[in-house]
Amino acid sequence: MLAVVLAAWVSVAADSSVPPPKGEDAPPEVFSAERALHHLHNLATAARPIGSQASRQTEDELVRQLRGLGLSVEVQRSVGTRRAAGLATFGRVDNIIATLPGTDSTGVVVLTAHHDSAAMGPGAADDGAAVAAALETARALVHGGEPLRNDLVVLLTDGEEDGALGADAFVRHHALARRDGVVLNFEARGVGGPSTLFETSDGNATLVKTVHEVVPHARGNSTLVQLYRLLPNNTDFTPLTRAGFSGLNFAFFHEASRYHTAQDTVERLDPASLQHHGTTMLSLARALGDADLTTIEATHDVTYFPLLGTTVRYPDTVAVPLAVGACGLVVFLGWLVRRRRLATVPRMLLGAASAIVPIVAAAVGAQALWLVLVSLRPGYSLMGGLLHEPVAFEATLLVLTAASLFTWYVPLRGRLGPSALTVGALCWPALLGVGFGWFAPSAAYVFTVPAIVSALAAIIALAVGKRPLWSVISLVVGAAVSTAVLVALAHTALLGMGYALAGVPAVLLAVWGLTLLPLADWFLRQSGQRPGLGTRLGVPAVAVPLVVASVAAGLVENEPGSENPVRSHLAYVLDADADVAKWVSGEQEPTDWTRRHVAERGPSGLPPGYARGELWTGPAPVIDVEGPDVTVSGRTADTLTLHVDSVRDATSVILRFDRPITEVTARTGTAPPATVQVTGIRANTWPGEVRFRDLPPSGVELTVRTAPGDQLRVTAIDETRGLDVVPGFLPRPPHVVAGTREDGDVVAVARTYAF
Structure with missing residues (x-):
């Protein structure tokens, strides 16, 4: 079990880690967060919503800086639009468009960020960090290394916070929007964390491959891409890709409770996040700036995700066959269990039918947790579930999920048998993988990969039953892979969605628990232990005080103060x-x-x-x-x-x-x-x-x-x-x-x- 805990810690830590910031003495061809911060201290001194005096002052400063680097700078003054149900939004925008000509251009590479901020805060992270990164990237390209082959455009839009108005005006009225090329958009939904690839244009195979080849410490997974395509949210990336650009969209989103508030300041911004933003931007600008952009075709989408220190990548067209293969492995495991007389088919079917209970219970418990928190602290309702200090509440979520699993597993283990429950439990990730394979193929791996490795591990353990070392190795490897996939994604989902939608990470954690049953059952068999009445009674006896204690600790940790303020309207x-x-x-x-x-x-x-x-x-x-x-x-x-x-x-x-x-x-x-x-x-x-x-x-x-x-x-x-x-x-x-x-x-x- 230590290996499983270690895999969970490593996967979460690796997914959240960022490289250290580089100082002002970094070589000229290298991105330096310290140099970028000089720009940010000038830009993010006050809120700069569309049309404000601060916005116009920012515009003047950005034009001065870009012209000082030798770029050709134009300010596009136009009217942007956005539509929603029953609503038409218009706004006057001032887009800053700076061009660095290439030596033999095959297209245009567009680095995009928005220079306006939300009205409630100075927007140091959103999106001042990306603007400062664009200035430092432009400096590194001008003063370090060989000139780029392709034209490079720094597009600093206006009015993004009111509905991507500047990007809309650009694609409708500017000639550059008619050219073929690639857009790299950079955003923020917090003040820290890694710069994460969370959205791509359709047919992303070539671009995703480029990211993994040239970006140091690349972060992101295709589930985020799939999820973002299904949600109504949009950034400047949306109108630009609709206009025909291929592209990639990056953001960091840790400490999202500071997003769009007065706490989105330079002092709170993690310089390491700025460094990762800039390193990602500069690496891709150089790679795509020297590439033959005519060869970047939107062929197919790919599934990609980090796994124990490496990145797995394969075409989305493989998602359904892999999911069907996972189902086949679970069926074969069931056949093997029946042949060994460890469980009957009816018992395995009952195990599968009952295994939905802990998944639903975990989701319900997580959503109930949010309702309890809002009832105790009504101010949380304005925070969208994005809490300042969430660690104690993360522990609550783990306890609730574990209690759901134990409450289901302990009584049924004696009635149906451990093998029936193991086979039945693995049916759910396998079947979910098939469903996602059809309707959201880039996210199907979340269930398919754990189902495959857990079923394979259980099959190997049964096949080499008289050699316990090989059994435990296979089961631990399977559990570690499942942990690396599901726990890291659950953590990411909780950071991005918050506790108002805590049911989503709770489902992932419950499925993770189901995939650990082969390992748990093996340990119970080896120890000769069998959960009895004491264990059944012990689940609520342990879970209830842990939930109460962790909620109380979380409330104390989030006590309103100048560091962790409540919101008001x-x-x-x-x-x-x-x-x-x-x-x-x-x-x-x-x-x-x-x-x-x-x-x-x-x-x-x-x-x-x-x-x-x-x-x-x-x-x-x-x-x-x-x-x-x-x-x-x-x-x-x-x-x-x-x-x-x-x-x-x-x-x-x-x-x-x-x-x-x-x-x-x-x-x-x-x-x-x-x-x-x-x-x-x-x-x-x-x-x-x-x-x-x-x-x-x-x-x-x-x-x-x-x-x-x-x-x-x-x-x-x-x-x-x-x-x-x-x-x-x-x-x-x-x-x-x-x-x-x-x-x-x-x-x-x-x-x-x-x-």
């Missing part, structure tokens, strides 16, 4: 028509600080169409400002052309419509018109919505096509950042920070129009 909303103002919070249970502003649940007194979901409100003083101005400049049966302006020079305006919208076109100054096709409706508010970020001083003209109807009501809301201008606002104490909702910490002034 608060906005000031003024209905300019009714001359009524409210403090508004979307917290499930407001923090003590928030309760000093809000007191009652419900949207009473808010402008029509403002409320989204459940809200807390409280009376607020009415400040002397005017609401947004909306006038009609054209109208047909189903189309309305509106001129929208903010009298108080707000940077953002939102229009909510009381019936669905199907198409919106925005026109601003000299920028080309931007059109968004809209489907579906908004949830928990009026069905149609249009947003415009970085509203120009002259306003914007919006042509909106709506569902048929008579009178149309439109609520216009303009927003400015910061609540300090409101009399009676109480600043947050050190243990409270602003949450990540985009409508928090804003002064919102609304007017409702009928057309």
